[in-house]
Amino acid sequence: MRKTKLPKPRFRGSLLSRYLLLILIALLFIPVLFPASVIGYQVVQNMAIGNALPDAGIQPEERYQTIHLEKMWHNEAKRLKGSTPEEIDRRLRELSEEYAKVDMFWVDADSHVRQPAGGRLHLPETWDAADAISYMKRYRGATQQFSVIAFIGDDEKLNRGFMVMQVSKAAIGPRDGGLSARESMVFFGIILLMFVLFIIVSWMFFMNMRRRLLRLQSAMTVQDGSGLPDPIAVRKSDEIGQLEAAFNGMVDRLDRSLKREREEEELRKRLIANLSHDLRTPLTVVRSHVYSLQKEQLSERGQELLTLTETKLGDLAGLIDNLLSYNLLTSGKYTLHPERIDVLRIVRESAAAWYPLWEKEGFEADIDLPEGPVYWMLDAQWFRRILDNLFQNVVRHARSGQYIGIRTATDAAGGLAIVIADKGKGMQASSGDKGAGIGLAIVGFLTREMGLGMEIRSAEGGTSVMISPAAGDEPGLKLR
Amino acid sequence: MGIHLLYIEDDAEIGTWVNDDLKGRGYEVTWLQNGERAVDHAAGCRLVILDVMLPGLDGFTVGQRLKKAYPDLPILMLSARTSIDDKLEGLQFADDYVTKPFHPDELAARIEVLLRRSGSYSSEALALGHLLVYERENRIMNKDTGEEIVLTGKQFQIFMYLLRHLGQILTKEQIYEGVWGDPYLDGDKTLMVHIRYLREKLERDPANPEIIETIRGVGYRVKA
Numbered sequence: 257m258r259k260t261k262l263p264k265p266r267f268r269g270s271l272l273s274r275y276l277l278l279i280l281i282a283l284l285f286i287p288v289l290f291p292a293s294v295i296g297y298q299v300v301q302n303m304a305i306g307n308a309l310p311d312a313g314i315q316p317e318e319r320y321q322t323i324h325l326e327k328m329w330h331n332e333a334k335r336l337k338g339s340t341p342e343e344i345d346r347r348l349r350e351l352s353e354e355y356a357k358v359d360m361f362w363v364d365a366d367s368h369v370r371q372p373a374g375g376r377l378h379l380p381e382t383w384d385a386a387d388a389i390s391y392m393k394r395y396r397g398a399t400q401q402f403s404v405i406a407f408i409g410d411d412e413k414l415n416r417g418f419m420v421m422q423v424s425k426a427a428i429g430p431r432d433g434g435l436s437a438r439e440s441m442v443f444f445g446i447i448l449l450m451f452v453l454f455i456i457v458s459w460m461f462f463m464n465m466r467r468r469l470l471r472l473q474s475a476m477t478v479q480d481g482s483g484l485p486d487p488i489a490v491r492k493s494d495e496i497g498q499l500e501a502a503f504n505g506m507v508d509r510l511d512r513s514l515k516r517e518r519e520e521e522e523l524r525k526r527l528i529a530n531l532s533h534d535l536r537t538p539l540t541v542v543r544s545h546v547y548s549l550q551k552e553q554l555s556e557r558g559q560e561l562l563t564l565t566e567t568k569l570g571d572l573a574g575l576i577d578n579l580l581s582y583n584l585l586t587s588g589k590y591t592l593h594p595e596r597i598d599v600l601r602i603v604r605e606s607a608a609a610w611y612p613l614w615e616k617e618g619f620e621a622d623i624d625l626p627e628g629p630v631y632w633m634l635d636a637q638w639f640r641r642i643l644d645n646l647f648q649n650v651v652r653h654a655r656s657g658q659y660i661g662i663r664t665a666t667d668a669a670g671g672l673a674i675v676i677a678d679k680g681k682g683m684q685a686s687s688g689d690k691g692a693g694i695g696l697a698i699v700g701f702l703t704r705e706m707g708l709g710m711e712i713r714s715a716e717g718g719t720s721v722m723i724s725p726a727a728g729d730e731p732g733l734k735l736r
Numbered sequence: 737m738g739i740h741l742l743y744i745e746d747d748a749e750i751g752t753w754v755n756d757d758l759k760g761r762g763y764e765v766t767w768l769q770n771g772e773r774a775v776d777h778a779a780g781c782r783l784v785i786l787d788v789m790l791p792g793l794d795g796f797t798v799g800q801r802l803k804k805a806y807p808d809l810p811i812l813m814l815s816a817r818t819s820i821d822d823k824l825e826g827l828q829f830a831d832d833y834v835t836k837p838f839h840p841d842e843l844a845a846r847i848e849v850l851l852r853r854s855g856s857y858s859s860e861a862l863a864l865g866h867l868l869v870y871e872r873e874n875r876i877m878n879k880d881t882g883e884e885i886v887l888t889g890k891q892f893q894i895f896m897y898l899l900r901h902l903g904q905i906l907t908k909e910q911i912y913e914g915v916w917g918d919p920y921l922d923g924d925k926t927l928m929v930h931i932r933y934l935r936e937k938l939e940r941d942p943a944n945p946e947i948i949e950t951i952r953g954v955g956y957r958v959k960a
Contacts, residue, residue, distance in 0.1 A: 533789070536835075536836045536837060537747055537750065537836065539836070539837045540747075540750050540836040540837035540838070541747075541749045541750055541753070542837075543837040543838075543839070544749070544750065544753035544754075544757075544840070545753075547757075547839070547840055548753070569837065573836075573837045577835070598922075601907065601909055604907045604909075604953070604954050604955065605907050605909075605910065607953070607954050608904070608905035608906065608907055608951070608954045608955055609905075611905050611951055611954060612903070612905070621951075622953075623951075623952060623953025623954055624952075624953050625953050627922075628922055629922045662953065
């Protein structure tokens with residue numbers, strides 16, 4: 257097998273690369289897309305809130321984040337290093353205004369509790385070590401509260417007291433606690449959207465492939481006049497594109513081989529046509545000499561041999577004739593012109609033409625055809641040819657029977673059939689002359705073309721050929 | 737002086753043989769090896785025997801030219817080609833067709849039929865059994881009695897039609913359509929009736945006809 261090298265598809269733009277990309281996206285869902293969607297969500301959220309409060313330096317929600325709160329508290333404590341208690345009070349009041357949800361107080365170096373902003377907390381006047389521990393117990397351990405304690409100046413050794421902030425976790429919002437129902441809906445919506453997008457992209461990838469394969473399939477089944485599919489346009493250079501190119505290559509090769517085959521067939525037919533013509537001319541000459549010889553004085557044996565020679569010459573001529581006819585018939589040169597024709601009339605006319613020969617050969621011609629017309633759809637010319645060949649076969653190969661019967665019969669479908677019978681030795685027995693084959697091949701071809709059925713029954717006692725319109729049955733040659 | 741035939745054949749061997757054979761049968765033959773001057777030579781000829789495969793002008797062209805110049809001149813095509821289309825093409829102008837290799841008797845018989853059909857034999861009396869037929873004079877004599885047999889118009893037409901196809905078997909349809917010129921209608925008994933009356937006048941024994949023979953299941957024939 258010869259293989260035609262096709263250019264390898266580039267990796268970029270190939271189906272494989274696109275498939276790998278899809279797989280990669282699927283794999284990246286968990287490590288990349290989920291976090292990305294979270295970030296995406298936050299960006300969207302922040303943008304929305306940012307739009308709502310355009311002047312705020314720090315986003316209000318961000319302010320209440322625990323990390324931020326803790327950091328802010330320690331920073332403030334550091335900044336208040338060396339401040340007077342009044343300054344500290346003022347700063348806390350400012351902060352309280354800024355962080356409305358947060359409760360703040362501080363304990364000075366003398367252990368006095370100072371709540372400059374007033375407050376919701378019930379605190380003792382002074383704050384000793386026991387109070388501190390009790391506070392710690394009450395709030396630091398509580399999961400509902402978040403509190404930060406920072407030493408003033410952010411240094412314990414200064415012993416300037418400490419400041420406490422406390423906020424209910426419920427107040428600082430769900431940011432640190434889980435997501436609200438609406439937020440989780442939006443978040444899962446984004447995830448779902450990504451999944452749907454992924455599915456749509458995969459689906460389109462597959463559908464596109466499928467569509468192109470179907471196009472290829474339909475191109476393979478559609479035929480042009482020559483029985484070959486038309487080449488298809490190659491639009492992409494991926495694997496299916498390669499397949500399409502290979503398909504076009506195949507169509508092209510088939511087309512070329514079909515052309516070559518036709519040329520050879522044409523040559524063969526011309527050869528046979530010329531050959532049969534060229535054979536017939538010398539045959540006529542030989543026959544003329546045989547005929548001249550017959551007029552000469554010859555011994556009985558000589559006459560006998562001459563008659564035999566003449567018979568064989570006749571057979572040879574018939575054979576050449578049939579060969580040429582078959583050649584011409586199968587080359588599709590003749591178109592069928594079926595008409596509604598009285599088949600019995602054609603049979604009678606054909607029998608009339610053959611009758612003198614049967615008489616000469618001493619055949620008993622038993623012709624029994626009904627009066628009325630029987631109409632078949634026939635090409636008269638072709639049907640005569642069928643009868644000629646059948647009659648010729650009887651004369652040539654069933655001579656021993658000295659009988660030809662032409663009658664009608666009822667076929668399997670109940671219709672009328674024409675039967676041509678002889679009392680020869682049957683087709684299995686050799687008549688010493690193998691010419692029947694091509695004659696029958698012509699008959700088979702013609703009956704098939706005309707949609708007639710032919711049934712041959714051959715036994716030692718004779719052969720009968722039944723021709724009938726093949727009603728629903730597959731037309732053609734049936735041998736029994 | 738025999739009947740003059742024009743024979744056009746390029747093959748020398750076949751040509752010599754046919755030429756000799758036809759001359760032996762009493763015909764006068766002009767044999768041409770190509771068809772270039774066929775029309776010139778056809779003057780005075782009663783029939784043309786024409787080969788299909790000729791050098792230069794092919795037989796079909798020559799035949800068409802001849803038919804144009806002499807529409808009534810019968811043309812017998814002679815060919816090694818037997819394809820059906822050749823037959824159809826040839827028969828558009830040719831009156832008959834014989835394929836090679838042929839038997840000289842067959843060729844002679846076809847020539848006779850064609851000449852008879854074109855009326856070339858009508859001047860001579862044709863002997864059929866106990867009958868003498870004078871075609872030109874529309875007269876039939878009974879040799880046994882020396883009396884003239886008088887036929888009706890249709891009877892005579894039927895008999896002449898059979899005589900023009902002497903030796904050929906004709907089906908009822910062919911005779912009816914040949915004589916009446918109308919398509920044969922199924923089950924029409926007219927022809928049978930005419931044949932019966934014809935036989936009563938012509939035959940010695942109408943129950944056992946000798947002149948008009950019945951070919952069972954096929955038709956009728958007048959044997960030469």
